[in-house]
Amino acid sequence: MNSADIKLLKEGYLLAALSQQEFEEVLTHAGVFTLMQNECLFDQGDPATHFFFVLSGTVKLCRIAPSGEEKVMDLVRPGHYFAEAVMFMGGRYPVYARVLEPTRLVELDNKHFLGLLRSNADLCMRLMSTMSQRIHGLVNEIDNLTLQSGAQRVIGYLLQQLPEGTAPPSVRLTVPKHVIASRLGIQPETLSRVLAKLRGKHLIDVHDDQIVFNDVDALRCLS
């Protein structure tokens, strides 16, 4: 493993919680290898002995249904782990793994990693803290992605309704919110969340059906 590999591995959420000493200890039980295009890493139903980290390339995780149909469950790219959820639970891989292109992987030993966790409750807590922070970060990212376009439409609509010369600039919503949402092609909950977000940023104030604009220029930039 070169220093770039180690840096990438250290940034992955699962090992980020480890101290330098713990990290080095884990590395002594880790292997690096490359699979060629279409090579299989493990089969559905194999005993789960390792979890993995992708250094480069792409791993496809598929499940074969009892009907024989194949379902792609995940495409794992560089910087991401896989098969670590099944490590925590023990048992067998619920999917099979094949690489889509030449792919470099780190293989980490389940038994060793679990032993480390079981002997160190504080490490478990640190890991759970990192994981919950990561969940919050991802939920926020999704929120931003889905709200972005929704917010642009809402702001555009509100600015359109703005009568000239009111001070402070404000809009009275004369149609029910679900009608506005439907007109903008968004869910009513998205409308509420966009308004909450704009309020949270102090860009607007909401008093019943009256929306006061605290910063029209900033809103124009966002629309």
Added chain:
Amino acid sequence: MNSADIKLLKEGYLLAALSQQEFEEVLTHAGVFTLMQNECLFDQGDPATHFFFVLSGTVKLCRIAPSGEEKVMDLVRPGHYFAEAVMFMGGRYPVYARVLEPTRLVELDNKHFLGLLRSNADLCMRLMSTMSQRIHGLVNEIDNLTLQSGAQRVIGYLLQQLPEGTAPPSVRLTVPKHVIASRLGIQPETLSRVLAKLRGKHLIDVHDDQIVFNDVDALRCLS
């Protein structure tokens, strides 16, 4: 707590890993209450004694920088926890929490929940398994969302390049792909993945730098 509250709470990732008995045990140390608009739940720097789950309403988490500037870190909505990452680490709330509207909350006792985790390594493993599954699900969702908008930009760009009257309709990419990606504000890998996806759906064929459109109308609908 009514049965709808309990159902929502049970679906949140943190308690989903608990057995029915463990869940009921946690409930004996939980409280439900409502805060009115703008009420403060805790202050930045307060000792972190509880973590929370939003039943309805919105909680704003803000951090005050040494400069005095306020930064909104998170808007927490129904079905989501907050302050659980700091629970795992102990210490003080790094943010303050205020509600944007009348908000119903469940308050859970850190000391009790941590005691439960520290006395039960298997529960820790179950919880880490749920959390890593949740992380995978969220990463996938983000992938789909970014690919979606990426695809729209790529298709829009390709359609713009389409010369009139070629049969079959096709585009020759005269600039390198990384330049196109940068012009579209997406990663080169996203461009490759979008093209692969469109090829997979038989909407386009790619021959070296030549892209043949198999169904211009379908592509227009997607852009």
